[in-house]
Amino acid sequence: xxxxxxxxxxxxxxxxxxxxxxxxxxxxxxxxxxxxxxxxxxxxxxxxxxxxxxxxxxxxxxxxxxxxxxxxxxxxxxxxxxxxxxxxxxxxxxxxxxxxxxxxxxxxxxxxxxxxxxxxxxxxxxxxxxxxxxxxxxxxxxxxxxxxxxxxxxxxxxxxxxxxxxxxxxxxxxxxxxxxxxxxxxxxxxxxxxxxxxxxxxxxxxxxxxxxxxxxxxxxxxxxxxxxxxxxxxxxxxxxxxxxxxxxxxxxxxxxxxxxxxxxxxxxxxxxxxxxxxxxxxxxxxxxxxxxxxxxxxxxxxxxxxxxxxxxxxxxxxxxxxxxxxxxxxxxxxxxxxxxxxxxxxxxxxxxxxxxxxxxxxxxxxxxxxxxxxxxxxxxxxxxxxxxxxxxxxxxxxxxxxxxxxxxxxxxxxxxxxxxxxxxxxxxxxxxxxxxxxxxxxxxxxxxxxxxxxxxxxxxxxxxxxxxxxxxxxxxxxxxxxxxxxxxxxxxxxxxxxxxxxxxxxxxxxxxxxxxxxxxxxxxxxxxxxxxxxxxxxxxxxxxxxxxxxxxxxxxxxxxxxxxxxxxxxxxxxxxxxxxxxxxxxxxxxxxxxxxxxxxxxxxxxxxxxxxxxxxxxxxxxxxxxxxxxxxx
Ligand code: ADP
Ligand code: ZN
Numbered sequence: 001x002x003x004x005x006x007x008x009x010x011x012x013x014x015x016x017x018x019x020x021x022x023x024x025x026x027x028x029x030x031x032x033x034x035x036x037x038x039x040x041x042x043x044x045x046x047x048x049x050x051x052x053x054x055x056x057x058x059x060x061x062x063x064x065x066x067x068x069x070x071x072x073x074x075x076x077x078x079x080x081x082x083x084x085x086x087x088x089x090x091x092x093x094x095x096x097x098x099x100x101x102x103x104x105x106x107x108x109x110x111x112x113x114x115x116x117x118x119x120x121x122x123x124x125x126x127x128x129x130x131x132x133x134x135x136x137x138x139x140x141x142x143x144x145x146x147x148x149x150x151x152x153x154x155x156x157x158x159x160x161x162x163x164x165x166x167x168x169x170x171x172x173x174x175x176x177x178x179x180x181x182x183x184x185x186x187x188x189x190x191x192x193x194x195x196x197x198x199x200x201x202x203x204x205x206x207x208x209x210x211x212x213x214x215x216x217x218x219x220x221x222x223x224x225x226x227x228x229x230x231x232x233x234x235x236x237x238x239x240x241x242x243x244x245x246x247x248x249x250x251x252x253x254x255x256x257x258x259x260x261x262x263x264x265x266x267x268x269x270x271x272x273x274x275x276x277x278x279x280x281x282x283x284x285x286x287x288x289x290x291x292x293x294x295x296x297x298x299x300x301x302x303x304x305x306x307x308x309x310x311x312x313x314x315x316x317x318x319x320x321x322x323x324x325x326x327x328x329x330x331x332x333x334x335x336x337x338x339x340x341x342x343x344x345x346x347x348x349x350x351x352x353x354x355x356x357x358x359x360x361x362x363x364x365x366x367x368x369x370x371x372x373x374x375x376x377x378x379x380x381x382x383x384x385x386x387x388x389x390x391x392x393x394x395x396x397x398x399x400x401x402x403x404x405x406x407x408x409x410x411x412x413x414x415x416x417x418x419x420x421x422x423x424x425x426x427x428x429x430x431x432x433x434x435x436x437x438x439x440x441x442x443x444x445x446x447x448x449x450x451x452x453x454x455x456x457x458x459x460x461x462x463x464x465x466x467x468x469x470x471x472x473x474x475x476x477x478x479x480x481x482x483x484x485x486x487x488x489x490x491x492x493x494x495x496x497x498x499x500x501x502x503x504x505x506x507x508x509x510x511x512x513x514x515x516x517x518x519x520x521x522x523x524x525x526x527x528x529x530x531x532x533x534x535x536x537x538x539x540x541x542x543x544x545x546x547x548x549x550x551x552x553x554x555x556x557x558x559x560x561x562x563x564x565x566x567x568x569x570x571x572x573x574x575x576x577x578x579x580x581x582x583x584x585x586x587x588x589x590x591x592x593x594x595x596x597x598x599x600x601x602x603x604x605x606x607x608x609x610x611x612x613x614x615x616x617x618x619x620x621x622x623x624x625x626x627x628x629x630x631x632x633x
Pocket of ligand 2: 500
């Protein structure tokens, strides 16, 4: 079901490789069939006829080779199928041993040769059977090698290209996976839900002229369920799912990747609404022109083809191209432009709650012993991805079988978890101690963001690593801000200091974890002083040292247009802004020490706290700011 129709072969070019192989094989067989010494014709005769010749004394010589009998008559006889005369014949001994044969041979004084070659013969026969395949394989490899070298010269769509791409063509499947199979990932599911609606009835959207998404980029660490999510999207909408992986194109012949992409889109257009899934987009979609040599051609051609196909959508095709990557940072910006992969969905490593849900999904079919405590497994596997958890369930079951138990016990889970932690867990498994520090650090940011009146409201705090960051405190801007008032910026500086200050107060020392905080705070403070005139001493003067390039979005050095003393003054002002922020952070944190302790504990326990959890944890203490109640809906 769901296989694309086979292409009609009428317009296919002759398959030169196959033809060459066949010619070669024929020549090969002809060579072996020709046997020296059989210049005179030899005919097969019935055994009974052979016995007749023998009885008459016409046979002069016999060679027995296993069951085969080759013989020579004293004069030509009409033994050919059309009565041709010949002296050489061949026949086969009956399975039932003919007891009288040897005595008869002896009696007629026939020269008898016996070849002990039943094995030897089997050996040659085996060799003869295998040789064509060996030759064929050798030929195949030789041909492929040659082709890879020359294919760029042939241009795409050449005969050889066509021959090659056929077996690589994308296949459609109808996935049975639904959102129910994807545990956790609620945000991602919510975003994908809209696409399901669209795929189910695209006319509704196009009739209204609504802008429909073409490209969706799923971002997340390996094993977070990107493929699963894409399949679930197709499964929920009940549409075909075409898939290719970017990495397949790397070792393939030049031109094949691009033409395969073209074929797949063609096929997909016929079967719309549907999903095209491109796994490992980063392997074809890296920033162009960075590699060396011609190895890049294939990648670039493939990438260009994908872009061309997406740009070529008229807007009526109900096709959504879903791509997955765990390296969104290396993607060519051209891929992310509007009309291409402009919809971004992040899949996070699961927190404890999500891990519990994933555990439940994958242990559903396992016979679990009573002592298995899912909650405990979930809390003991921080940093595990969905795929890791699936793997854990699998390994635990195998372990149970190994010990010939018919139930999977807690011990199986524990043992296998430890083994996976040592070995194959691909993602960052956080050590207990480090986890505590992370919780302290993030709780620091969160507490300050909660109590400071002008800070952006909190959205979520997490100590699950994502990307290169170990933990995050996410705040949502109250509304889209176009100007940044000074009190807001000052509070922001204080929140940035929160992580470092918390480590200092609750752990007695600081770590490198505040690196990015300090960097960002310094940049912000510098902008406040040198661009926005927010320092009393400096006043409203533009003292920027660099300027953001409007297109590249990165800083470019500019000749300095102000004096050394001005520069010093800016540095001093920046320093005082930052140390003020640090002092404010310390004060606020000392005031709320018990709340901090609560929050650290809760965060360590649950790993992710949503806005509601944070309110519940901190909100029962009196606090004066009404800012957060305002936005509570
Ligand atoms: P990715 O494409 O992100 O590398 P996959 O989709 O291939 O990850 O995930 C591998 C497997 O891990 C899936 O087939 C699924 O069984 C399991 N898995 C990952 N995430 C989840 C999840 N959220 N819920 C249930 N199973 C999951
Ligand atoms: Zn921080």
